Amino acid sequence: MKKVTLVKSGIEVSALCLGTDIFGSKRDKATSFRLLDHFHEAGGTFLDTANFYASWLDGFQGGESETTLGEWMKERRCRDSMVVASKLAFEYPGCAGGLCAAEIERECEKSLRRLQTDRIDLYYSHKDDRTVPLEGTMAAFDRLVRAGKVRAIGASNLAGWRIAQANQLSECKGWASYVAVEQRYTYLRPRHGADFGPQIFIDDDLKDLARTHGITLVGYSVLLSGAYAKGATNLPIQFAGPDADARLKTLSSVAAELDASLAQTIVAWMRQSDPPVLPIVAASRPEQLRENIAALDIRISDDQMKKLNTAGNPEGGGWIKSE
Secondary structure (H helix, E strand, O other): OOEEEEOOOOEEEEOOEEEOOOEOOOEOHHHHHHHHHHHHHOOOOEEEOOOOOOOOOOOOOOOHHHHHHHHHHHHHOOHHHOEEEEEEOOOEOOEOOOOOHHHHHHHHHHHHHHHOOOOEEEEEEOOOOOOOOHHHHHHHHHHHHHOOOEEEEEEEOOOHHHHHHHHHHHHHHOOOOEEEEEEEOOOOOOOOOOOOOOOOEOOHHHHHHHHHHOOEEEEEOOOHHHHHHHOHHHOOOOOOOHHHHHHHHHHHHHHHHHOOOHHHHHHHHHHHOOOOEEEEEOOOOHHHHHHHHHHHHOOOOHHHHHHHHHOOOOOOOOOOOOO
């Protein structure tokens, strides 16, 4: 599998990241191990988890995903070949959430134990916490990096200006700064006013920040849980509308030209975008993983990229005249 580098950290990861949010819960241990084996055998090295996965499912308390990854890496003896990203800030049983220094240090230790490792490769703040001073949050992350318990830090579901503010503070103090940002992203564009709860969508301002400062962008929910394959009538309400119709038409046309699936075309488009966005993919069966991995060999032409990028945009032609 192709590899890319988290620029500011020097950490090399596979060009696809495997999302493991329901491993050890909705995906039982045997199924999770089978998917992890397939990803690893294909050259995949980048795994995404979080401390509270999957506490939102009935019968689960959080920590199941990290525990499953830890057991798999120990059994396969492959820890040193994997890059593990985890996160904190959401509450779950036994954890109040947030980004105060004590919480960061306590949750890091819990994640290390569940993962059966001595370090987390990429540790994300999973949502913002404006109830605590930013200085305390970034100082705590820096202490973990200096202690060797974390190799690099990232931000997820934070506004672009807060990421810039945090990194400016860290640079002034000589602390570790955010090298990666993981946000919601897909080919379709959210409708104006779309509500994703605590999730934040990658927008043009964040792309500009990443491009200017060498921050790696990572996208989650990139395939909308299979909605693309089900057709326009099955799109989440945050995307449905004329813009989505126009972009789906163009996506289907380009996919046909490439002899690729819609999912493969989206993965390839994300990777070739400026700045590129590294996709997190999920799967319930090995064949779904194979489809996503095959997208790494797809090359979209400049003309096709232009069509995909501009689909649904209003055409030029002057100002709208009022009566």
